[in-house]
Amino acid sequence: MEKEVLEKYKKAGRMCAEARRDTEKSFKAGMRILDIAERIEAKIMGMGGRPAFPVNISINDITAHYTPSANDQRVVERGDLVKIDVGAHVDGYIGDMAFTCCTDPDNPLVRCARKALDAGIKVIEPGVTVAEISHAIEETVSKAGLGVIVNLTGHTLDKYVFHGSPSIPNTKNNSAHRFNEGDVIALEPFVTEKKSFVKESGPVEIFRYLQDRPVRLAEARKILALARDEYGKLPFAKRWLLKQFSPIKVALALRQLEASYALERYPVLREAGGRPVAQAEDTIIVSDPPVVTTRFAEPTKKK
Numbered sequence: 001m002e003k004e005v006l007e008k009y010k011k012a013g014r015m016c017a018e019a020r021r022d023t024e025k026s027f028k029a030g031m032r033i034l035d036i037a038e039r040i041e042a043k044i045m046g047m048g049g050r051p052a053f054p055v056n057i058s059i060n061d062i063t064a065h066y067t068p069s070a071n072d073q074r075v076v077e078r079g080d081l082v083k084i085d086v087g088a089h090v091d092g093y094i095g096d097m098a099f100t101c102c103t104d105p106d107n108p109l110v111r112c113a114r115k116a117l118d119a120g121i122k123v124i125e126p127g128v129t130v131a132e133i134s135h136a137i138e139e140t141v142s143k144a145g146l147g148v149i150v151n152l153t154g155h156t157l158d159k160y161v162f163h164g165s166p167s168i169p170n171t172k173n174n175s176a177h178r179f180n181e182g183d184v185i186a187l188e189p190f191v192t193e194k195k196s197f198v199k200e201s202g203p204v205e206i207f208r209y210l211q212d213r214p215v216r217l218a219e220a221r222k223i224l225a226l227a228r229d230e231y232g233k234l235p236f237a238k239r240w241l242l243k244q245f246s247p248i249k250v251a252l253a254l255r256q257l258e259a260s261y262a263l264e265r266y267p268v269l270r271e272a273g274g275r276p277v278a279q280a281e282d283t284i285i286v287s288d289p290p291v292v293t294t295r296f297a298e299p300t301k302k303k
C-alpha cells in the first residue's frame with residue numbers, strides 16, 4: 001500500500017475512534033439518538049473527513065441500518081443496547097467502526113461482541129483465510145453460550161467501496177480465500193442470545209447511488225447528482241437531503257429514483273425473534289502485526 005493511501009486510511013480510522021471516545025464519554029439515558037448521530041457526523045466533518053455512511057444507531061432488536069429521521073424523537077432508555085456504527089472517509093479511504101453503548105457496562109452481549117472481534121483480529125496476518133477469521137469469531141461467541149447473527153458479515157473495504165467482497169461471515173465456513181498484505185477488512189460480529197438472523201423491516205432512511213436514470217422531477221435529478229458526486233456513491237440519509245430540499249420534494253424524488261432503480265434502499269434490519277443484539281466492529285489493514293485503524297494506536301496522552 002502506498003504511504004499516502006495508508007495515511008488516509010489511518011486518518012479516517014482515527015476520526016471514528018475520536019467519535020467513539022466522545023460518544024462514550026457523554027452517553028446516558030435520555031439522550032436523543034438524532035443528537036448523537038448529528039454530533040458524530042459534525043465531528044467527522046470538523047476533523048476534515050466525510051461520513052462514509054449515515055451514523056447508524058440501532059437499538060435492541062433493531063440490528064442495523066437505522067439512522068434517525070430528521071424529526072426522530074427516540075431517546076436512549078436505561079438498559080437499551082445502542083449499537084452505533086460509524087463510517088468516515090478521507091478521499092474515499094474508509095474507516096468503518098461500531099460499538100455498543102449500554103447504561104449497564106457489564107452487559108454480557110456487549111462484552112462478548114467485543115471479545116469475538118478481538119479474537120478475529122488476533123488471527124489476522126498476511127495469508128490468513130476467511131475461514132480462519134470466521135472460526136475465531138464464532139468459537140468465541142458459542143463458548144460464551146451465545147449466538148451470532150448469521151446473515152450479517154464482515155467485509156473488505158476499498159476506495160469508495162464500503163462493502164466489498166469477499167464477505168467475512170461470523171459463522172464457520174470453508175472459504176479458502178486468503179487476505180494479503182495491504183488488504184483492508186472490517187470485522188463485525190453481531191451477538192444475541194442464540195444463533196439467529198435478521199429480517200428487513202421499516203422504515204427506510206438510507207439510500208445509495210446505483211446508476212444514472214432519466215427521471216422527471218428536477219429535484220430527483222439534483223438528488224441523483226448529489227448521491228453520485230457529493231456522496232461519492234456511498235450511502236446517504238434522507239435527513240441530509242432535508243437541509244436542501246422540502247420534505248414533500250424529497251419524498252417524491254426518492255420514490256421516483258427508487259422506482260427507476262437509480263438508488264438502492266437500505267431497509268432497517270431487525271433480529272427475527274425480537275431479541276436484543278450487540279455489535280462490535282473495527283477496520284484492519286492486513287499486515288504483521290495487523291493495523292487496527294479505528295482504535296487509538298497508543299495510549300492517549302494526558303493533557
Ligand code: CO
Nearest residue numbers: 096186188281
Ligand atoms: Co461494516
